[in-house]
Amino acid sequence: MNLPNKLTVLRVIMIPFFIFFLMYKEGEDAGFRVAALTIFIIAALTDTLDGIIARKYNLITNFGKFMDPLADKLLVCSALICLIQLKRIDAIIVTVIISREFIISGFRLVASDSGIVIAAGIWGKIKTVSQMLCICLLIMDIDTLSNFTNIMIYVMLALTIISLIDYIVKNYKVLSKGGM
Incomplete structure (x- = not known):
């Protein structure tokens, strides 16, 4: 290895x-x-x-x-699920984020069955950075940063949705060849 x-x-x-x-x-x-x-x-x-x-x-x-x-x-999913339990993030937001991950994984699985490997795009990478930053802020749970943390939650959510749309738009034709 x-x-x-x-x-x-x-x-x-x-x-x-x-x-x-x-x-x-x-x-x-x-x-x-x-x-x-x-x-x-x-x-x-x-x-x-x-x-x-x-x-x-x-x-x-x-x-x-x-x-x-x-x-x-x-x-990321483990962190977000724990943060729901700690009442630092809403379950609906986490559900959207985890749903995006399942959708993308499904697309990649269909593509791989056709021998196609789909690399992460720039929006996916930006989304990941925003998730990591937001999770760090949520873990720290600093009162003076609460407004910034709340803004970051919605930035993370928006980037999650944007990256999903970008991924689908860029890869739909590739995936339709794979039987979708």
């Missing part, structure tokens, strides 16, 4: 630890929240790092193509 794939697996392994620290004492323990935030940031950075290494050293594998986006979805 190459280094990028090890980083992807590490990201998945970090998720239960992240959840434990985030949810400890209902998210009220500042020290545990900082630990959760640290784990989340490290996990998010491994996503960037594994992609850079894989492309630079031509270490792109089928395992990485499958697991890297799955690891990202697991990390």
